[in-house]
Amino acid sequence: MVTIAEVARRAGVSPSTVSYVLSGKRAISTETRERVRRSIHELGYHPNAGARALAGNRSHVIALMMPLRTDMYLPVMMEIALAVATTARTHGYDVLLLTGEEGAAAVRRIADSASADALILMDVELDDERLPLLDEIAPPAVLIGQPADPAGLTCVDLDFAAAGARCVAHLAELGHREIALIGEAPAVYARHTGFAERTLQGARAAARELGVRMLHRPTEGSYDAMAAQITRIFDERPGTTGLVVQNEAVVEPLLSLLRQQGRAVPEDISVVAICPEQVAAQASVRLTSVALPAQEMGRRAVERVVDRLEGREHRPLDLLAPHLTDRASSGPAPV
Amino acid sequence: MVTIAEVARRAGVSPSTVSYVLSGKRAISTETRERVRRSIHELGYHPNAGARALAGNRSHVIALMMPLRTDMYLPVMMEIALAVATTARTHGYDVLLLTGEEGAAAVRRIADSASADALILMDVELDDERLPLLDEIAPPAVLIGQPADPAGLTCVDLDFAAAGARCVAHLAELGHREIALIGEAPAVYARHTGFAERTLQGARAAARELGVRMLHRPTEGSYDAMAAQITRIFDERPGTTGLVVQNEAVVEPLLSLLRQQGRAVPEDISVVAICPEQVAAQASVRLTSVALPAQEMGRRAVERVVDRLEGREHRPLDLLAPHLTDRASSGPAPV
């Protein structure tokens, strides 16, 4: 194992000088710096992580905590996780992956053992059990998603209210006057999940303002549930010409059902989705959609973390503006 | 911050005794042990990770390296990652998440800095650039998936050859005589991806043995590609009554297309998939399938790692037997 002492010896300097070259915390002459750099490179030196953490009191690790419920959105979570990991690396951090299984205990453990310099909590629930702990621990935390009371917390999230409004506005602009919002499963609303409720509020407000009638229909994520739902919607509001979908699992079933019923997209009915770009682009009809910017959220979360670790100022709430991409699933309302 | 010294003082023993209670490496009287345990609990003590790693020469961390190409299988990867993380915790390890982006350099860095006690490489490619490095580094590695030459490496994988054979055998038993294997995208075969080729080989061998004609059709993961493919298959082999699908992305498009064409599943045509249980169970027709046991693979990979870290013996190749679940998409061949 190569140590800092060996690097120092080969460069003809003391270990502390090597350390200062590495950290840049003291001025080092160009000549010495280059000699040390060469020595590091030639020996393939990488500082021992444990020793560095112990002496420097910083682990250079960011802990990424998965949501308590991992029953859905696996692809989105994965995208966020990968973005967090790659962004973290560009700032010199590694990422520790924690599952929701340990719950709040994991927060304690990581903080007490100084295993990480900061925490990123994914998909925070409205009354997340881990939140109260966040005040008591030393490492700063950044949330992806918004809890009921975000006061004093740093959050990164898509502006779901604006996203809902944007979808409705898009349909309204195309002349649609009766639309339906096909949402997440009823259970998701029942537990007042932040993003689902905010989307709904934003959509409702926009509908009201733009003079559009809107039905809200939470839908279970299965083909059969979608089939039952679509029937109900057209029974209740035969004039419906626009659909907003916020439920990845029923996107393809929905399109399939519309085809079966002989309703052409977008000629007879327009569909706008709130989902990852990939889902929208690969669906059987290329979907007009507001993107769920998973990577961007991961990246920003890391940036907020690094801001705080380096004592920089930053706003506590980082809300991403929704971006709607017009694809093949939406068009003018039929006359 | 609570240190081992404080725990020791409160328990009226020396720090080394506390350490021995924690590690169990020396005999401690029941009485002392209990006193120390109580002290630990009351103070909420968690050993400093850096200090422990430095002194003990083990980080209690397992590095999980993502595949070089992360363009597909995000949900499966996520499932594996979560299983790895939770299993690791039951053995006292945390998981460091590394993206493929850094490539082989990450292997070096983690090994040299002693950031992890072992590596798990996901979705290894046939000629993975990281493999040669594995011999040169200290921490043991376990692969999920099989490279071209698995000699000297520890691998965990589903027995894809057996999985392919099992699907064919299932259809043969139901009386099907002409079947097609709808596979991954052509590019996947072009780069000789292990799991795809093995599945094909197993399926072919079984077909030959059981007197079944089998067509192999690599298919791009889009609705349009699937539509074109299904037309070709029935043009070429109108007598086809069974399909094996190994391509998550086209499962739902396929079912939708069959419906549109008025082909009933399973009355007119049987479908068997190789995919995660969730996909099979939530499809618009509940699919007979061989499960892709993502969690099991993650779990086993960690167990192989722990075996090696604790010097236990274990076989280098851990091939999971495929398990076929009979659901609603397969039935007797039509007469």
Next chain:
DNA sequence: AGGGAGGGTCGAAGCGCTTCGACTTCTGTT
């Protein structure tokens, strides 16, 4: 009764790094 063998505990020596204070040059002033 004496000695060997464990069992149980402690003190101290590091593990490899960062950082503080101190020391030695080298500037640029007056």
Next chain:
DNA sequence: AACAGAAGTCGAAGCGCTTCGACCCTCCCT
């Protein structure tokens, strides 16, 4: 010409833990 201050480097003191060797008991054997 003398000196303040900056620039550049070093030595040594830890960071909190594990582990080795040493020590002291108690017990059992001969």
